[in-house]
Amino acid sequence: MGIDPASPQRLFQAVAWSALAALILTPLAGPTALDWSRVTLASSMERQILWELRLPRVLLAMLAGGCLSLAGALFQALLRDALATPYTLGVSSGAALGAVAAICLGWTQAFYLPAVWVAAFAGAAGALVIVLLIATEGNRMSSFTLLLAGVTINSMCLALILFLHNLAGFTQSFSISRWLMGGVDAVEYPALAWLSVITLAAAALVLRHARDWNLLAVGEDWASARGLSPRRLLLTGYLAGSVLTGAVTALTGPIGFVGLIVPHALRLRVGADHRVLMPCSFLVGAAFLAVCDALARTVLAPAEVPVGVITAMCGGPFFIWLLRTRRRSLWL
């Protein structure tokens, strides 16, 4: 499995181009065909659809896909487990539960931010802490227990969400349904701007430590013996991962498997070096979710499939295949 030093750079270029292509091409897909001669006209319907519906939606999908893939690659390094993702760890459902609780309790603002975002982050961090506490035995962490704990937290969060849903009024109930499905919708530009600021700051923090994740992915003692402080790094990583997942989930609801498929497929091609893997994961994840969402709004047009359904249909079988091929090392 040789990795030619020139190839990551070429690959990085290819990946950047594909993300750009997704950004330009996916806004064209949708239930209404766009007549290009009219897009440039002021106050035409085409122009409105492109700029106010399609483009923000594509941008949100790309940001969400990029952040979830990056968070997946990060959690996999921190836990030394290729099956760890925001979704399988229960972090996504924790974030959704937080968001739903905020809607039900009628919170609107907290710490100058939309309450739903803060609650989603708190839910994500809370779920992560619980799962890690369950899976830790002394200094060790069993990846099997980790998965089971993630599944358990997932179903508990979903049960609580259903419970809250049941109590909620009609308008609240409608907003809550959004989180259950997991999908990107047209967002307003200010919300999108806020989300970009928060998530891109967290992503920059993660990428700045890309070299350190390499060592942590081998082991904590391994990192410590080479001059790093594993505890501080782990804390930084879990915090950044929760921010990435929480912020995205607040706007899109839980979208599964993106954080699993993208880093894993890329690792087969670019290797494990997080300095290459992480930026590639971000870009490919962005393109991947934009394409999935373009499918989501065209397959059954004019009806829409939530994009979470599409990623689950791709990701579920992939996850099972991974479990089968990895089973030996899981039980050992």
Added chain:
Amino acid sequence: MTLLRAQQAGYAYGACAVLEDLSFSLPAGQLVTIAGPNGAGKSTLLTMLAGLRADYRGHCFYRDREVRAWPRREFARDVSFVPQNVRIEFPFTAEQVVLMGRTPYCHGLFERGDDWRMVERALEMTDTVAFRKRDFRSLSGGERQRVVLASALAQEPQVLLLDEPAAFLDLQHQVALYELLRRLCRGGLLAVAVTHDLNLAAAYSDRVLLLHRGRLVEDSAPAEAFTRERIAEVFGVDAEVRQTLAGRPWIAYGN
């Protein structure tokens, strides 16, 4: 010049003390072996000296400064550690594993020319150049062991701590490893290796620390440490101690 010094050092896992009241001092330029039966506390002692167990009792000094008080990065430029049986979940190449040894010297996100030169040297010293581009997980136990050693050497250590470095090596590479350690020690390195192979220890080390039930029972040259009585007492094995042509003890058993 004394590099490592323990003073009434000890370690306990919870209420269970595994090391008690150890005192010794190790100067530069020596090849030191830590030997003893299973559960004697050898690996614990080694990781304590490597600064990976900050909660030790008593004192451990590196260059007259308490080990746990050293800034980790600075410490890692001087002291490197070769763990036993490293397992990696992800497809890092052997070269990338060695490159990680340059971490305490790196400032940016990427390595520079100096770092690559040291990696090159470490690969050559450990005879791992041939599979530098291969997936670490696809290597045999002995090959992995040598790659991990190369990663530790890339740290340009003054002190090299090794946990059973020869465990997976074939005879040729066992000898090559100890010849390399001996050569590095002549250049001023202090190497401390845990091993179960008493004959390898006897043939190469300048000094033996013999641990028994968490205590230091012997701290001397191999010829004085490996006597019939001592081996019977510590390992519970009746062995015959002979002498090789080089004047080293040779422990024969099973007769």
